[in-house]
Amino acid sequence: MxxxxxxxxxxxxxxxxxxxxxxxxxxxxxxxxxxxxxxxxxxxxxxxxxxxxxxxxxxxxxxxxxxxxxxxxxxxxxxxxxxxxxHEENIIRELHPAPGTSSPTEEAALHRELELLLYKAVNLLPEQQQKVYRMSRSEGLRHEEIAQQLNISRETVKKHMMAALRSLKRYLEEHGSTLGCLAICLLKIHR
Incomplete structure (x- = not known):
């Protein structure tokens, strides 16, 4: 059968x-x-x-x-x-230090600084990578949904996403706290 x-x-x-x-x-x-x-x-x-x-x-x-x-x-x-x-759990542990080690004001300032750094990094990506990254992270769309909306293959979406994440990681390593920035990138708007 x-x-x-x-x-x-x-x-x-x-x-x-x-x-x-x-x-x-x-x-x-x-x-x-x-x-x-x-x-x-x-x-x-x-x-x-x-x-x-x-x-x-x-x-x-x-x-x-x-x-x-x-x-x-x-x-x-x-x-x-x-x-x-x-990997995500390790990032969460690194992102949230033990209680009492930093003030809420310090954390808020660091968070704003990291968001601004990430915003700058995303804006430096090639246009198609920006679209794919934002549709995935900001809009919460899956690769298949992005592929349908952009009229490209799921594999192309995956390649754009991987390239975008590599570029963002490289930028964040050069311009800020690698682990903190990467955590914001992956967790703040991760779907």
């Missing part, structure tokens, strides 16, 4: 994709949620797995065990998600 659905899916049959989506979504989501303990990351993982299945649909008929294939793909993406979560 599954082989027939894979054949139909490889031919672009959206109802076959819907069947696989309905069948595997609960497993992918619960596995990702259990491993990451993060609803947004689990949802991103589900989306990534399903997009990969659709994009690679022509290779699916050659898979003997779709459940195992999806399990492995999900596990790999979960590991990447866990690394991202650990």
């Amino acid at each position: 599954e082989r027939q659905w894979l054949e139909r899916l490889s031919n672009g049959d959206e109802s076959a994709f819907r069947f696989l989506f309905d069948h595997y979504y609960p497993f992918i989501y619960s596995f990702a949620l259990r491993m990451t303990d993060s609803d947004p990351i689990a949802k991103d993982i589900v989306q990534d797995v399903l997009i990969k299945l659709w994009l690679n649909r022509d290779t699916l008929p050659g898979i003997d065990n779709l459940g195992g294939y999806i399990n492995r793909m999900t596990r790999n993406l979960v590991l990447n998600g866990m690394k991202r979560k650990a």
Whole structure:
């Protein structure tokens, strides 16, 4: 039965994709949620797995065990998600010093200074990178949504975002507190 659905899916049959989506979504989501303990990351993982299945649909008929294939793909993406979560938690710990080590006035002044530095850095990015970065961070759009709005591929969005983050990190390292600025960049408007 599954082989027939894979054949139909490889031919672009959206109802076959819907069947696989309905069948595997609960497993992918619960596995990702259990491993990451993060609803947004689990949802991103589900989306990534399903997009990969659709994009690679022509290779699916050659898979003997779709459940195992999806399990492995999900596990790999979960590991990447866990690394991202650990990185974010480290930044949060660094951003929020122990109580009593700085005054609220000092923190507010530092926050304003870091926001201004980030604003300057974003404005130095090439136009397309600025658009992608702002749509992701300020508007909270996912890569797929940005791709649709800008009429570019999801991979192009990902490349623009990676290039923007590299440029921002480099600028912030040269002009300010690397960890504090990066934390503002990643956390203040992270979606």
